[in-house]
Amino acid sequence: MGFSSRKPVHARYRDGPGGNHDRGKAARARKRGLRCGLIVAALLAGALSVSAETLRVATWNVELSRKGPGLLLRDILAGKDPQIKAVREILDEAKPDVLLLTGIDWDYDGHxxxxxNATLARPYPYLYAPQPNAGLPSGVDLDGNGVLGEARDAQGYGRFQGQDGMAIVSRLPILAADARDFSALLWRDLPNxxxxxxxxxxxxxAAQRLSSVGHxxxxxxxxxxxxxxxxxxxxTPPVFDGxxxxxxxxxxxxxxxxxxxxxxxxAQTPAKSSFVLLGDFDIDPQDGEGRRAALRALLSDPRLQDANPQSEGGKLVADADHKGDPAQDTADFNGPxxxxxxxxxxxxxxxVTGAGVIWPAPGAPLAEAAARASRHKLVWVDILAP
Known part of the structure; x- marks a missing residue:
């Protein structure tokens, strides 16, 4: 179905060397002590490996955006929207421990x-969704067409404040007080x-922020x-401009x-700890439009690793004129x-212990839900906690 269940990692170990019956009692005692020490060490290593925490980290552009503020909440509460039901079905089956949702409308109180979250079989205890740049008025004619207040004049494209925002949901505590939000960084102030x-x-x-949604x-x-x-x-998509x-x-x-x-x-430097870079980068390494230099630099950066998540569904609907591996595709677009x-x-x-894209083959479980939920597919990677 595009993903696998997580299994504990077990360590293998060997007993230490046996005694030598041709030697004296002291030598045999020393060897018995060494053997016991090795067994204890191996058992401890095995126990630590078994107890290692496996985390499923995922990102998904759910495309849960509506034409006006409050309409997404209305549709969720009504409980009849087929897209929302499909999103719930995917999330209940994928069971990510930490999930970045993009393409979801934001509101001030997170309603x-x-x-x-409340509709899920197992709701997440921790939610994080600060105000995004999407739909945030800039007060400036950013697109230069002579008209103020349009969707393209917002800091990130949006007909209303928060349209197509993003959020993090997690089963582990989100340390919000220590989070850094770079969404106000002006584009002109980015080095190079x-x-x-x-x-x-x-x-x-002078007014344009770098982030179309947030960093x-x-x-x-x-x-x-x-x-x-x-x-x-x-x-932002690298299209829809002049x-x-x-x-x-x-x-x-x-x-x-x-x-x-x-x-x-x-001005701020990242903490010296493990991290995961994730989201909707909105650009393909080889196909479609866009300026790929930064993406390719990230994919080849020795500080990062690409687990190459794949799906059977993407592989089966490959575009004949594309250069990239279709099994790695994550979105089903018309046109590009x-x-x-x-x-x-x-x-x-x-x-990394596993990775995948939830794009099932036609007729497989979740295939209909994945098609109905979003053009984008959920991407997951399993890691051992540091």
Whole structure:
């Protein structure tokens, strides 16, 4: 079905060396002591391995966006929307421990997110959804068409504040007080910014934020007191603009932000702990439109690892003219075709035990739900907690 159940990791061990009957009692005693010591050490190692915490970290653009504020909450509470039912079915089966939801409408008090969470077979105890840039008025004619207050004049495209936002839900504590929100960073202030290529007006350049939705560094508390950081974002599509390619350059820099952050080029530097970079990057390494330099730099960065999540469904509906591996595709688009645009990239020090994309083959369990829920497919990676 595109994913596997998690199993405990068991360590194998051997008994230590046996005694030598041709030697004296002292030698045999020393060998017995050594053997016992090795067995105890191996048992301890086995116990530690068995108790290692396996976490399923996932991202999914659920496309739970409606045409006006409050309408998503209305549809969730009504309990009849087939898309919402399909989303619930996928989440109940995939069972991620930590999940980034993108493409979900935000509201001030988190009512829609809480209502969706309450419909799950096992609701998440921790929710995190600060205000996104999506739909946030800029007060400036950002797209330069001479009209103020349109969806493209918001800091991130949106007809209303919070349209197509994002949220984190988790079974482990979200350390919100220690989270970092970089959503207010101006595009022009990103080191090595590409904003000069986007042909923005002087007024727009002074107001335009980098994040179309948000860039967050959110720590998750682990059972042993350590933390796992989530580097999350949802980028603008590198299309729907003109020859100035404003969205293409912005999409590139939204991904490049994480290179600058990991390099320590920003005022705040990342904590020296394990992390996972995840979200809707909205660009494919080989197919479709976009400026791929930043994405390819992330995929080849030695500080990250790509577990290459795959699905049988994506493989079976491959686009004949595409260069990339169709099994790695994560979205079923008309026009550009199927693309890999959603990613979960653990830091290099984390041990990956499994990965997948929930895009079942036709007729397989969850195939109808995956098709009905969203054009995007849930991407998951299993890791051993650091």
């Amino acid at each position: 829609a997110l809480a209502a969706l 910014t590409s904003i000069r290529n986007a042909q923005l007006s002087t007024e727009a350049r 967050w560094d959110v720590p998750i508390g682990l059972s042993d007191g350590q933390t796992l950081h989530l580097f999350v974002f949802a980028a 020859p100035e390619d404003r969205n293409g350059w912005r999409n590139h820099d939204e991904a490049a932000f994480w290179l600058r952050y990991m390099d320590g080029d920003l 075709g199927n693309l890999r645009v959603d990613y979960v990239l653990p830091s290099a020090r984390l041990q």
